[in-house]
Amino acid sequence: MRSVLKSLLTAGVFTSTLLTGAHAAGTSATSPSENVVVVIDGVKLTQADLEQKHLANLFQARNTYYEAERKVLDQYIEEYLLERAAKQENCTVDELLKRHSESAAGVDPSEDALRVYYEGLDTQEPFESAKDKIKEYIKQRRVAKAKAAYIASLKTAAKIDVELAVPRAKASLAGVPVRGPKDAQITMIEFADFECPYCQQIEPKLEKLQQEFQGKLAFAYKDFPLPMHAHAQKAAEAAHCAMEQGKFWEYHDLLFSSRQLDIAQLKDHARTLKLDGEAFDKCLDSGAAAAAVKANLDEAQGLAIAGTPGFFVNGRFLEGNVPYDTLRNVVNEELSKITAKPTETAKR
Numbered sequence: 188m189r190s191v192l193k194s195l196l197t198a199g200v201f202t203s204t205l206l207t208g209a210h211a212a213g214t215s216a217t218s219p220s221e222n223v224v225v226v227i228d229g230v231k232l233t234q235a236d237l238e239q240k241h242l243a244n245l246f247q248a249r250n251t252y253y254e255a256e257r258k259v260l261d262q263y264i265e266e267y268l269l270e271r272a273a274k275q276e277n278c279t280v281d282e283l284l285k286r287h288s289e290s291a292a293g294v295d296p297s298e299d300a301l302r303v304y305y306e307g308l309d310t311q312e313p314f315e316s317a318k319d320k321i322k323e324y325i326k327q328r329r330v331a332k333a334k335a336a337y338i339a340s341l342k343t344a345a346k347i348d349v350e351l352a353v354p355r356a357k358a359s360l361a362g363v364p365v366r367g368p369k370d371a372q373i374t375m376i377e378f379a380d381f382e383c384p385y386c387q388q389i390e391p392k393l394e395k396l397q398q399e400f401q402g403k404l405a406f407a408y409k410d411f412p413l414p415m416h417a418h419a420q421k422a423a424e425a426a427h428c429a430m431e432q433g434k435f436w437e438y439h440d441l442l443f444s445s446r447q448l449d450i451a452q453l454k455d456h457a458r459t460l461k462l463d464g465e466a467f468d469k470c471l472d473s474g475a476a477a478a479a480v481k482a483n484l485d486e487a488q489g490l491a492i493a494g495t496p497g498f499f500v501n502g503r504f505l506e507g508n509v510p511y512d513t514l515r516n517v518v519n520e521e522l523s524k525i526t527a528k529p530t531e532t533a534k535r
Contacts, residue, residue, distance in 0.1 A: 242356075243491040249354040250504050260351055268341040284334055291333030292326045349520065355502030356490055360407055362479070364435040367397065367405035372525050373518055376407045378487045378497040381423065381442045382416035385508040386496045390443045392511045400518055408439060410483040411495050418448035420480065425453040425467075427476035432462045 220235035238245060266280075273283040296304070301318045304325075310317065358376050365374075377393070379386040397406055410426075412419035422442055429438030441456050442448065450471070457467040470476060487497065498505040498514075501521050505513070 243489050246354055246356045246504075247491045253351070253354050257349075257351060260349065264342070264347060265338055268345060269338070272341060284337070287337040288330045288333035291329045293329060295322050296325060348523065353503050356499060356504060357502055358409070358486065358490065358499050363407050363409060363483075364430055364439075365405050365407045366436055368402060369405070371403060371405035373400065373404045373501055373521050374407065375404060375518075376409060376499045378409045378411040378483070378490075378492055378495060380411055380413050380416055380419045380495045381426070382419040382448055383413065383495045385494075387443055387446060389496055389508045392514060395511065396514050396518065399515070400522075403522065404518060408435075409487070410480045411487040411492065411497070412480065412484065413495060420477075421450060421453060421471065422448045423480045423483075424474065424476040425456070425471050427479050428467050428470035429457065429460070429462060431470060431476075432466070434460050434462060 220233060220238070222234045223231045224234055224237055225232050269280045269283060273280045276283055276286070278286070298318075301321055302314065304321055305314050305317055308317070308321075360374070360376070363376075375396075377386075393406065397404055408426075410423040412423045426435055426438050426442065429435055437460050438456060441460065445452075445456070447456070453471060454464070454468055458464050490497075492506070494506070496507065498509075500517050503517065503521070505517065
């Protein structure tokens with residue numbers, strides 16, 4: 188556990204815990220928002236005062252800290268499971284990992300296979316002197332994959348409920364297009380830009396996620412057109428113009444699938460979807476939807492979102508073209524918290 192202890196100290200986790208405990212021991216039971224954070228010329232300013240002015244910056248700082256703390260916690264979980272398994276098999280952790288991974292090294296690749304691998308390398312070293320290094324590298328990769336698979340199997344076999352508090356922010360859903368049931372257990376809000384390549388790349392993952400959690404997940408879209416994308420602003424306005432005619436999601440999907448975003452193409456998309464072309468053109472040309480787009484943009488900037496895509500899953504923030512497994516795990520964690528609540532209430 189020494190490596191975890193070192194990581195925890197580095198991340199400031201122990202320091203935070205000690206400070207929290209000391210504060211609790213020396214003060215009366217007041218809500219955190221009533222805690223005085225600074226006194227200026229005798230005027231006491233509280234945590235609530237600070238958060239009213241700088242909630243977004245505080246949220247992002249807390250989220251960054253949470254992500255660092257979660258990485259350390261994940262490491263701790265792995266070490267705990269490995270130590271427990273080693274105790275059950277009456278061996279050390281190193282011996283345990285060897286038992287469950289050394290056999291994965293297998294037989295050495297054939298001479299022909301090594302030559303194929305060698306030809307793909309950017310090296311001037313002769314094959315005869317490089318082939319032993321290639322063998323060793325392949326062996327290490329096989330063993331590393333086997334270790335990772337074994338650790339994953341320990342996690343799958345254990346019931347792990349992460350109780351680490353997650354920072355959450357509230358984004359408005361007023362006037363926002365939402366796809367999915369109104370009473371969904373999970374609401375996912377995406378701040379995105381139709382021209383952003385990362386938003387385009389993650390779109391198939393989001394579609395897959397909505398299918399997998401159908402009936403449990405509601406998905407909302409909010410505009411965050413970035414200034415470096417020449418077509419993003421008008422594409423966002425066009426989607427709002429389509430929403431005026433009840434076809435936001437059809438238009439949204441078409442923009443991401445076609446990636447055709449100049450003005451003429453935006454108008455062609457309206458015809459493809461059989462919208463009222465004249466009304467659509469008037470809406471787009473007049474900038475009638477610009478204010479709605481700006482409201483979303485202002486909110487994104489107020490939440491200190493640095494780029495697109497940015498997601499809030501029941502208020503929990505994720506940023507970038509995150510892997511599908513990450514999206515899926517976060518939704519499952521949120522669902523597990525919701526289903527656990529009635530049990531906790533019953534215990535009380």
